[in-house]
Amino acid sequence: MEEETQESSFGPKMSLSSSTNGSHRYxxxxxxxxxxxxxxxxINNMMPSRRRSYVAVxxxxxxxxxxxxxxxxxxxVLSSLQKYFGISDSTSGLLQTVFICSFMLLAPVFGxxxxxxxxxxxxxxxxxxxxxxxxxxxxxxxxxFWVLVLMRALVGTGEASxxxxxxxxxxxxxxxxQRTIMISFFYIFIPVGSGLGYILGAKIATATGDWRWAxxxxxxxxxxxVILLMLLTPNPPRGASETRGEACIERTSxxxxxxxxxxxxxxxxxxxxxxxxxxxxxxxxxxTPTFMSRARVIQGISPACSKEPCDxxxxxxxxxxxxxxGIVGVFIGSLISKKLKDRVANADPLxxxxxMLSSSPCLFxxxxxxxxxxxxxxxxIGIGEILLSLNWAILADxxxxxxxxxxxATAEALQILTCHLxxxxxxxxxxxxxxxxxxxxxxDSLNWRFRSLEYSIMLCPFIGVLGGLFFLLTALYIKxxxxxxxxxxxxxxxxxxxxxxxxx
Numbered sequence: 001m002e003e004e005t006q007e008s009s010f011g012p013k014m015s016l017s018s019s020t021n022g023s024h025r026y027x028x029x030x031x032x033x034x035x036x037x038x039x040x041x042x043i044n045n046m047m048p049s050r051r052r053s054y055v056a057v058x059x060x061x062x063x064x065x066x067x068x069x070x071x072x073x074x075x076x077v078l079s080s081l082q083k084y085f086g087i088s089d090s091t092s093g094l095l096q097t098v099f100i101c102s103f104m105l106l107a108p109v110f111g112x113x114x115x116x117x118x119x120x121x122x123x124x125x126x127x128x129x130x131x132x133x134x135x136x137x138x139x140x141x142x143x144x145f146w147v148l149v150l151m152r153a154l155v156g157t158g159e160a161s162x163x164x165x166x167x168x169x170x171x172x173x174x175x176x177x178q179r180t181i182m183i184s185f186f187y188i189f190i191p192v193g194s195g196l197g198y199i200l201g202a203k204i205a206t207a208t209g210d211w212r213w214a215x216x217x218x219x220x221x222x223x224x225x226v227i228l229l230m231l232l233t234p235n236p237p238r239g240a241s242e243t244r245g246e247a248c249i250e251r252t253s254x255x256x257x258x259x260x261x262x263x264x265x266x267x268x269x270x271x272x273x274x275x276x277x278x279x280x281x282x283x284x285x286x287x288t289p290t291f292m293s294r295a296r297v298i299q300g301i302s303p304a305c306s307k308e309p310c311d312x313x314x315x316x317x318x319x320x321x322x323x324x325x326g327i328v329g330v331f332i333g334s335l336i337s338k339k340l341k342d343r344v345a346n347a348d349p350l351x352x353x354x355x356m357l358s359s360s361p362c363l364f365x366x367x368x369x370x371x372x373x374x375x376x377x378x379x380x381i382g383i384g385e386i387l388l389s390l391n392w393a394i395l396a397d398x399x400x401x402x403x404x405x406x407x408x409a410t411a412e413a414l415q416i417l418t419c420h421l422x423x424x425x426x427x428x429x430x431x432x433x434x435x436x437x438x439x440x441x442x443x444d445s446l447n448w449r450f451r452s453l454e455y456s457i458m459l460c461p462f463i464g465v466l467g468g469l470f471f472l473l474t475a476l477y478i479k480x481x482x483x484x485x486x487x488x489x490x491x492x493x494x495x496x497x498x499x500x501x502x503x504x
Contacts, residue, residue: 077214103416168409273467402481430459
């Protein structure tokens with residue numbers, strides 16, 4: 001077996017094996033030998049203390065909160081923004097689409113870097129870019145809408161660097177049930193941040209009379225986030241907490257990493273399930289406040305918005321619902337997963353499937369009731385969001401235990417690229433485009449303007465059913481793929497025939 005050395009991202013040089021097992025390379029882990037025993041000891045000594053690991057997770061959660069606050073602040077002030085720039089529904093949806101497009105296209109770049117270089121420095125650099133571009137976008141005047149579109153695209157750089165790498169750091173700090181708990185805390189801040197983005201964005205826009213002030217809060221809060229990342233977040237050795245010094249890292253090419261992931265059926269099917277979920281949540285997150293404000297107009301509860309700032313009450317309500325249902329959903333999903341995982345090997349994807357399939361009829365009923373009852377609509381939206389939120393932490397945990405440590409950032413990046421490319425990168429724009437096309441049939445009717453958006457949003461429940469089916473397919477392979485990953489982390493070559501037999 002030939003060996004070579006490479007400067008590690010966390011300090012000393014480490015031994016990297018370039019050997020293969022037979023004709024097929026399975027992993028990036030090489031078995032421990034006497035000559036690399038000192039290396040393993042050094043890696044274990046570099047692991048942060050338990051207290052520092054908890055502090056690191058708290059910092060990562062704070063930055064995750066800011067990321068999702070920023071992502072949905074514009075949705076919270078969308079009606080005012082449309083009046084300010086004089087733009088249509090489809091053009092408004094373009095703001096979210098360009099952000100998601102840059103986010104997903106840059107994710108593979110940061111995934112490649114995150115598996116090979118200092119993850120903390122990559123996140124800090126991305127956060128600085130995010131702060132500068134977000135703050136800059138808040139000073140754009142009405143005649144330069146195209147500049148706002150460009151700045152929103154650049155904002156995706158910061159999120160791509162962070163969302164791709166942060167979960168892998170948590171995965172290297174904790175294992176087993178502790179990792180599930182820490183991942184749950186991390187992903188709770190997705191709905192919490194999204195909800196606060198609506199609420200605070202609308203509140204600040206109303207208080208100042210200018211929606212642009214809503215965009216300035218997040219970069220201000222981001223400055224201490226960068227400082228905390230630099231001072232309190234470690235860059236733990238990849239895989240040391242799971243291998244327990246029984247294996248060392250082997251270098252593989254990016255092409256080998258991609259081939260490994262495409263052969264991992266649990267990863268492929270769960271990624272398609274996440275994609276369907278991203279389509280639904282992205283469309284609902286962007287359009288629900290506007291949809292509900294139009295529902296109030298046709299019910300005669302409030303007048304149509306004639307000048308900005310428009311009535312932000314639905315942004316407040318939907319934001320609060322998103323926060324509460326997100327916390328409840330992630331907590332329930334994590335609790336069920338913890339109770340069933342040891343007894344039912346494929347419990348995680350089954351929970352995700354149930355969540356997606358059950359949420360779809362709730363969301364469909366919510367759309368139908370919007371013209372009749374605001375309270376009933378929000379009730380069913382809340383139930384649907386709880387069911388969708390069951391999946392957040394579980395999905396991250398699935399990726400961490402079916403993919404070996406040295407390929408997790410790449411896996412996160414590939415999943416981000418896929419779920420945004422086919423999911424929420426296009427869903428806000430697609431919904432807006434369908435709404436604009438339908439509204440041309442009766443351009444002067446406020447009722448039809450509501451109906452056109454209602455009919456376009458009804459696409460979401462059907463995509464949700466498709467996502468549920470993808471998670472059911474994941475459940476067929478999860479046991480086999482998890483065992484294979486565990487064996488690779490120990491430096492063993494999995495006997496695929498034996499694993500398949502056990503899974504059946």
